[in-house]
Amino acid sequence: MKKYLLATALVGLGSAPTIAADLAARPYTKAPALAAVYDWTGFYIGVNAGVGLGRDRLQHDWLNTGSPYSFYTSPQGAFGGAQIGYNWQTASVLGPIVLGVEADIQGGGLSDDRANFSLFGINASYRQKPDWFGTARGRIGIANGPVLSYVTAGYAFGNVKTNATETVAGITTSFATDRTQSGWVVGSGVEAALGGNWTGKIEYLYLNLGNKTDISTLLFATPINTEIRENIFRVGLNYRIGGNTAYAPVVAANWAGFYLGGNFGSGTGRDRSSLSVPAAPVLETFNLAPDGINGGVQAGYNWQAANWVFGLEADIQGSTQKDNKTCILTCTPGLMAAYDATLPWFGTARGRLGYSVGSTLFYATGGLAYGSIKTKINTASFAGLVTQSFEHTKTGWTAGAGIETPFTLLGLLGPNWTTKTEYLYADLGSTSDNFIIGATPVTSTRSVTEHIFRTGINYHFNSPVVAKY
Known part of the structure; x- marks a missing residue:
C-alpha cells in the first residue's frame, strides 16, 4: 500500500507544472496495480466423494x-x-x-x-x-x-x-x-x-x-x-x-526442511469381533465401536521439487476411544459377556506426497501404524462375576489425505507456522484371547480398524512458508 501511495504521489508531481526551470519534466509512470484480495462471496456448485x-x-x-x-x-x-x-x-x-x-x-x-x-x-x-x-x-x-x-x-x-x-x-x-x-x-x-x-x-x-x-x-x-x-x-x-475468480498462485510456498507440532481430533473404530464357546456350541459375531478424542505430537521432514513436496512424518497419540456399551451372551446376570474395549494410544510413521498450490499443500499419506489394544470382558456364569483383561501392542498400516496452510492466529504467530487438517484410516490387525467362563473355554477375537479426523499445528525450522500471488 505504501508503494502504491508513493507511486500515485509521483504521478501527481509528474503531471504538475514544473516549479524549477532547471528541472526536466519527469516521464509519466503508471502506478502498479493493487494485488487482488481473495473474496469468497458468491454462489458455488460442486461434487464430493468419501467414506x-x-x-x-x-x-x-x-x-x-x-x-x-x-x-x-x-x-x-x-x-x-x-x-x-x-x-x-x-x-x-x-x-x-x-x-x-x-x-x-x-x-x-x-x-x-x-x-x-x-x-x-x-x-x-x-x-x-x-x-x-x-x-x-x-x-x-x-x-x-x-x-x-x-x-x-x-x-x-x-x-x-x-x-x-x-x-x-x-x-x-x-x-x-x-x-x-x-x-x-x-x-x-x-x-x-x-x-x-x-x-x-x-x-x-x-x-x-x-x-x-x-x-x-x-x-x-x-x-x-x-x-x-x-x-x-x-x-x-x-x-x-x-x-473473485482471478486468483492464480504464481509461486509455490517453501515447504522444505524439518517441522514439529501437535494435533487434536477424534477417532471411531469398527472392530470386527467374535466370541465363541465351542463346547456349547455358541458363536457371536458383532462390532466393537470405540470412539473418543485423540491428541498428540508429530515431527517430520520435507523435500521439495518445484510444486511437488515429498516428506516423512511420525506421530504419537493418546486416546480416549472406548466402547463399554456392548453386551452379548444373553446379557443376563446368569450368563453374559459385557465388553469394555479401548485404544489407549497409537502412532504412525508415514510418507507424504503433496502438491503446493501457492501456500496451500494438498497431500496424500500412508505407512506404518501401531498401537495398544485393551479389551476387558466382564463375564457372569454359575461361577460368579469375573473380569477378563487383555492388552496387546499391534502393528499395521495407515493411509489418508490432508490440507496444510500457513497459520497466523490473528497475527500472533509468524510465517513459520502452519496448520493442517487430515483424515487417516488405520488397520492394526487382529487379536485372539482365550479364557474360561465357569469351566468352559471361550475365545474372543477383535480386528481393530480406526477412522481418524484431526487438526494439527506445525512450526517449520526452515525459511517461512510463504508464497507470492
Missing part, C-alpha cells in the same frame, strides 16, 4: 429373557454426491469472516451384516444399510486469503434400511424397516483455492438421525431399539460462480 462409518447402537431382547443384547451395527462404505451453496464475506476484528449456506445430497454403499448370534440352537442376524442421505447447513469460517477454515451445522436426513431374521427349531421369521429419518448434523472442514474459479475441500460431518423403537415381527415379538449415528469423511471440488 462413511456408522456407529448405530441396536438393542434387542431376541431371546426374550428380559435382558436385551446391546451391540453396534457399523455400516461402512464409499459414497458420492453433489453440493450447492452461497458465501458472504465480511470484515471483522478477527479478520475476514465468511458466512454461508450449503445443501448436499449423497448416494452410497454403506452397509453392515456383521451382527450374527447363535446360542442354544437359536440363531439371529441383523443388517443395516443407509443408502442415501443429505444435509442443509449453515457455515461460518475465518478466511486467510485463499484458504477458508470453517465449522458447519444444520439439518440432516437420510434413508435407513434395517433387517433382522431369527431361526428357532428350523422356523425362520423376519423383520424389516425402510424409512427416511431426519435429525441434525455438525462438522468442520478446510477449503482452499486451486486457481481460477476452482476450490478443493476436506470435511468431516457427524450425522445424528435419531432413535427409533419398533416391535419386531420375529418369533419373539420384542422391541428393537436403534440409534442412527453416521461419521462422514469426504473431499470435495467446487466451482465458484461470481465473486
Whole structure:
C-alpha cells in the first residue's frame, strides 16, 4: 500500500507544472496495480466423494429373557454426491469472516451384516444399510486469503434400511424397516483455492438421525431399539460462480526442511469381533465401536521439487476411544459377556506426497501404524462375576489425505507456522484371547480398524512458508 501511495504521489508531481526551470519534466509512470484480495462471496456448485462409518447402537431382547443384547451395527462404505451453496464475506476484528449456506445430497454403499448370534440352537442376524442421505447447513469460517477454515451445522436426513431374521427349531421369521429419518448434523472442514474459479475441500460431518423403537415381527415379538449415528469423511471440488475468480498462485510456498507440532481430533473404530464357546456350541459375531478424542505430537521432514513436496512424518497419540456399551451372551446376570474395549494410544510413521498450490499443500499419506489394544470382558456364569483383561501392542498400516496452510492466529504467530487438517484410516490387525467362563473355554477375537479426523499445528525450522500471488 505504501508503494502504491508513493507511486500515485509521483504521478501527481509528474503531471504538475514544473516549479524549477532547471528541472526536466519527469516521464509519466503508471502506478502498479493493487494485488487482488481473495473474496469468497458468491454462489458455488460442486461434487464430493468419501467414506462413511456408522456407529448405530441396536438393542434387542431376541431371546426374550428380559435382558436385551446391546451391540453396534457399523455400516461402512464409499459414497458420492453433489453440493450447492452461497458465501458472504465480511470484515471483522478477527479478520475476514465468511458466512454461508450449503445443501448436499449423497448416494452410497454403506452397509453392515456383521451382527450374527447363535446360542442354544437359536440363531439371529441383523443388517443395516443407509443408502442415501443429505444435509442443509449453515457455515461460518475465518478466511486467510485463499484458504477458508470453517465449522458447519444444520439439518440432516437420510434413508435407513434395517433387517433382522431369527431361526428357532428350523422356523425362520423376519423383520424389516425402510424409512427416511431426519435429525441434525455438525462438522468442520478446510477449503482452499486451486486457481481460477476452482476450490478443493476436506470435511468431516457427524450425522445424528435419531432413535427409533419398533416391535419386531420375529418369533419373539420384542422391541428393537436403534440409534442412527453416521461419521462422514469426504473431499470435495467446487466451482465458484461470481465473486473473485482471478486468483492464480504464481509461486509455490517453501515447504522444505524439518517441522514439529501437535494435533487434536477424534477417532471411531469398527472392530470386527467374535466370541465363541465351542463346547456349547455358541458363536457371536458383532462390532466393537470405540470412539473418543485423540491428541498428540508429530515431527517430520520435507523435500521439495518445484510444486511437488515429498516428506516423512511420525506421530504419537493418546486416546480416549472406548466402547463399554456392548453386551452379548444373553446379557443376563446368569450368563453374559459385557465388553469394555479401548485404544489407549497409537502412532504412525508415514510418507507424504503433496502438491503446493501457492501456500496451500494438498497431500496424500500412508505407512506404518501401531498401537495398544485393551479389551476387558466382564463375564457372569454359575461361577460368579469375573473380569477378563487383555492388552496387546499391534502393528499395521495407515493411509489418508490432508490440507496444510500457513497459520497466523490473528497475527500472533509468524510465517513459520502452519496448520493442517487430515483424515487417516488405520488397520492394526487382529487379536485372539482365550479364557474360561465357569469351566468352559471361550475365545474372543477383535480386528481393530480406526477412522481418524484431526487438526494439527506445525512450526517449520526452515525459511517461512510463504508464497507470492
